Amino acid sequence: MTLGELIPSLRTSLRSKLASGVWPDSAVLGTDGEMRVAGVPMTTVAARFGTPAYVLDEEGFRRKCREYRAALPGVEVCYAGKALLTRAVAAWVAQEGLSLDVCSAGELAVARSVDFPADRLVLHGNAKTTEDLKAALDYPVGRIVVDSADEIRRLGLLAHDQRVLLRVTPGVDGHTHQAINTGVEDQKFGFSLASGAAADAVGQILAQPGLRLVGLHCHVGSQITRVGLLEEATRRMIGLLAAVRDRHGVTLSQLNVGGGHAVRYLPGDDGFDLAGFAHRLSGALAYECERHRLPVPRLTIEPGRALVARAGLTLYRVVTVKHVPGVRTFVAVDGGMSDNPRPALYGARYTIDLIGRPRLAAARPVTVVGRHCEAGDVLARDVPLPGDVQAGDLLAVACTGAYHHSLASTYNLVGRPPLVAVADGEARLLVRRETDEDLLARDTGL
Ligand SMILES: Cc1ncc(COP(=O)(O)O)c(C=O)c1O
């Protein structure tokens, strides 16, 4: 075989396919190593907007919204904006007919800027400030989910006929990371169902003339893989609806069972069985309502991550490769824990690929680290990357649409990355990169 024949055959043998189930559906990897998402080459995005950059496949997000609505007919699908909220995203949510969960005056301001329909807005938060509540009443937000006795009193004084739901702790363990396990007793959200605090809180709300209680809410946690846990929470909540009717003589018409549907970060991860969830949810609803002789309430679900995570990816440029003999090889990139704190917060794992050029060596394990001044600034430990990875290469990290842009910080005064939407072969900037001028603008210098 001549050298001319050998090189193309070597490239073919080293070409990797994209891992399944973690990249946007529209992502393709060419034989030249170029990755296209929605028809847009990622090298072009990196060249035009710089790195690191968050990329979002608009149609991927919209398709998930439609998939959810189709899988759960008659159920209100309320996108949890904390996962990723920009003005464009809020507009897409409105156009796709979903509702929107906001949890601060800031998130509400984004919704407001696109005239998001008020009756499809839900405000959350365990410690809403008076500013949050006033902003919500001013819009006015369709429903506020009340979370504490103080809030019931404070909102009662401010509101006139405000529709509210009560946040309940159903006592269901989501078997997820402790930081995002919100259905158990020992965490800060909601009123306990088991202790009777939730039923007592119903009485406190009913005593407030300014509040109109329309339903109950629970949220078992985030990155939940077992649909049976959400079914169990739903059953318990219907039991509480019956108890509220029996004790207070009111039949509540709405039940919000939260979000938390898991996504895959690695190809082998457990995903979320949406069809199974829809089936079990409707079965539980029909059975429990019949058993308690209750009219079937209007159901709401609040997925965030499941709608947007896979539509997103992050592009980084390799800054340096450091081999520590006998220890490991560190591949350091131009971002890190400021644009992705999830590995540090939750021990999150990611799928990473070298893109933008053909790979010329077999894969070997490396640790991808960030640029920040902490040894814990690790994006992905022991991941396979081609042995020829070097400074200047482009890396793509999968499944970063949810809780990346929204969780980003300016640690070490590194400006936050831009968010670039791709659709129909075109890229457009949704949020620009944060500049040194932005960072200085808030500092008075005094
Ligand atoms: C009240 C509430 N609803 C919805 C969500 C969305 O969660 P996820 O993005 O896991 O679907 C959260 C976050 O866990 C939440 O706290």
Ligand SMILES: N[C@@H](CCCC[NH3+])C(=O)O
């Ligand atoms: N930030 C978390 C999810 C938080 C859920 C919000 N209630 C994560 O990235 O996993």
